[in-house]
Amino acid sequence: MSAIPVAADVLSPDLEVLPLPDVAERLGVPVTRVHQMLRDGQLLACRRDGILIVPALFLAGDTVVKGLSGTITVLKDSGYAEDEILTWLFTADDTLPGTPIEALRGDRGREVKRRAQASAF
Template sequence: MTEASNPVDQDLQELVGEWLTVPDAAERLAVPLSRVRQWIADREVVAARIGERSVVAVPARFFDASGPRSDLKGTVTVLADGGMDDTEVIRWLFTPDDTLPVPGAPIDALWAGRKREVRRRAQAEAL
């Protein structure tokens, strides 16, 4: 996680909505804490420090019932390779975009099965 020392601003916390701390994610998915930490280390999901206590948390929408969304890692990689840090990646994924074929933000398009369109836009953003 590249944003380990800087808590995210309140606007981003509200934009994302539901965040899961590492222990909350582990409990929700019935996996050990170490597995959630490994997902963060492997960049299958990205995390940020939030709140007054500056706790590490992951947007809840990065997970489905079985773990990290399979379509997320490649998108995160494209955005990070383009120079975005974890906070910027999260902001990009959750910022509404009226030009998407699915109303809402890129994360909504991923949930709707539009991985190719989201990755195309991520690549364009990274240029």
């Protein structure tokens, strides 16, 4: 089994985050499934105070935000590291408006994915 990828903690300290067991509970899956989702690039995690955490904004109810895993894949394929992807997702963009993660949550995934693809060039 491969190691769980962990990004540097580039998140704002006031951003709501969830430890992996809470993510598993919200998704209704075992924590080992959350580990696999992290290895597969469906989610991103960082370590804060020794605990692996995931931004709460990555979840919408009992599912992962639609379009998040595809956006992560596009950015990884473009050479972004996990911490760079987290930074990109949580950096405000006046033309969206808001952050890419807010746009994904607001059903503007197509525009976010287009911007992710364009950022590779």
